[in-house]
Amino acid sequence: MKSSDHICIIGGGIIGISAAFYLSSLGHSNITIFEQCGIACHSSGKAGGFLARKWCDETDLRNLARASYDLHMDLKTEYPDLDYRCVDTYQVNTSEKLGDKSKTQTPIKWITDDHITSTKLLDTSDHTAKVSPKLLCNKLLSVAQARGVKVNISKVVDVKKSDCRVTHLFTSNCTDYVSVDVLVVAAGPWTTKFVHKHFPEYPLPAPRPQTRAHSVVLRPNNTVGTECLFQYHTTGSGTVDPEIYPVADGTVYVCGEVDYVDLPDNPLDIKPDSTKCDDLINQAGYAAKCLSSADVVAKQACYLPGSHDDLPIIGKVPGSHNVWIATGHTFWGILNGPATGKCLAELILSGKSKTCDVEPFSPDRFL
DSSP: OOTTOOEEEEOOSHHHHHHHHHHHHTTOOOEEEEOSSOTTOSHHHHSOOEEESSTTTTSTTHHHHHHHHHHHHHHHHHOTTSOOEEOOEEEEEEESSOOOGGGOOOSOTTSOOSSEEEEEEEEOTTTEEEOOHHHHHHHHHHHHHHTTOEEEOSOEEEEEEETTEEEEEEETTOSSOEEOSEEEEOOGGGHHHHHHHHOTTSOOOOOSSOEEEEEEEEEOSSOOOSOEEEEEEEETTEEEOOEEEEOTTSOEEEEEEEEEOOOOSSGGGOOOOHHHHHHHHHHHHTTOHHHHTSEEEEEEEEEEOOOTTSSOEEEEOTTOSSEEEEEOOGGGHHHHHHHHHHHHHHHHHHSSOSSOOOGGGOGGGGO
């Protein structure tokens, strides 16, 4: 493709920004990111940012996850102002009943053992890490913008097509169509809706019921450690499994409660179920008392971008010459964002992905 070709990316989250970052790092800078609300305004701004190199090894995500973890470590070295932290990761089992402290001593200094029944090291700082996703998105975008990438805060509402190619986009704040040579749709859970509306000839199955994931950001009064915790909490009615991630700024991120609610058209219309957020705070308090009394910085929710078979969708839309999609990363979106973006960049510019084989994620599999 020519250096003057205009690449339009729909979606200002980790996938779209990573694509722009790596496209521009490979020398192509005539790129515009279209985002209707703001950069990282949805899941990329509300995710926990837990990274694991080997946790997808028994799945089709193995190569993508390992490649992307390595890219995260490269970014950690290249941009030390990012808050990457390599961390030990533990499973912490808790119960509503008081435990026997003499039998449940834990190596994690900042948690309390009153309700802890056992702990287990899941992985070490050699293979698990934590990053603040919104900070990462903003950093990658600022670097890409310095190379010439542009951002347009508006919603793409229409496309023009000719001979199996998208030729123009029309947005909510434009008075005329925007010319396009390559289109990338990386709009998270809205990708499927966009494809169904504008490319009905491609039979992309709808994902399973839309999953709304809740999280809270807490600021405890005392200092916490760096360990990421996967809690399994036993209650009278069953087991729940919140995840607890300390953040470099002194806050603690807790996530885990999900439900199934229709996806609104605008990310800014997404509201959490306050009861589920309160449940998260209560559950986490059984692992660390300081979280029960912590100041609540945020109660929030976002939708997991899924697919019909629970695998990412990465590649060219069948039947189109210049439309690419990248979605369906569920809760591994931050982990797999950099490799997905780099693979897309390589596919668009050279026709072949060198970073990772993304054939298992091809949109062709739904034909």
